[in-house]
Amino acid sequence: MNIALTFLVLSAPFVLTALLTWAAHRSGVLRLTLDQFRLAAPMAGRLFEDDRDLARMAHDADAIRTRFERQPSWPNAGATGERR
Numbered sequence: 100m101n102i103a104l105t106f107l108v109l110s111a112p113f114v115l116t117a118l119l120t121w122a123a124h125r126s127g128v129l130r131l132t133l134d135q136f137r138l139a140a141p142m143a144g145r146l147f148e149d150d151r152d153l154a155r156m157a158h159d160a161d162a163i164r165t166r167f168e169r170q171p172s173w174p175n176a177g178a179t180g181e182r183r
Contacts, residue, residue: 138146 140146
């Protein structure tokens with residue numbers, strides 16, 4: 100009996116985690132999103148809410164990613180040997 104009770108106590112957190120994960124994916128209520136973790140300052144409101152720099156950085160990262168998908172090596176400088 101003690102072994103069964105020990106197994107039940109030790110497996111309870113894993114079962115609870117599995118149930119919460121299943122409920123979160125099923126209903127979408129417990130799902131975490133980035134909007135839940137926005138930075139805010141006292142008497143200033145939310146920070147970086149409509150920041151054009153973040154949009155520009157995301158666009159630049161997409162441009163770099165797609166460039167390396169097409170040509171996956173750095174461009175060559177042109178002069179490859181010693182010239183005099």
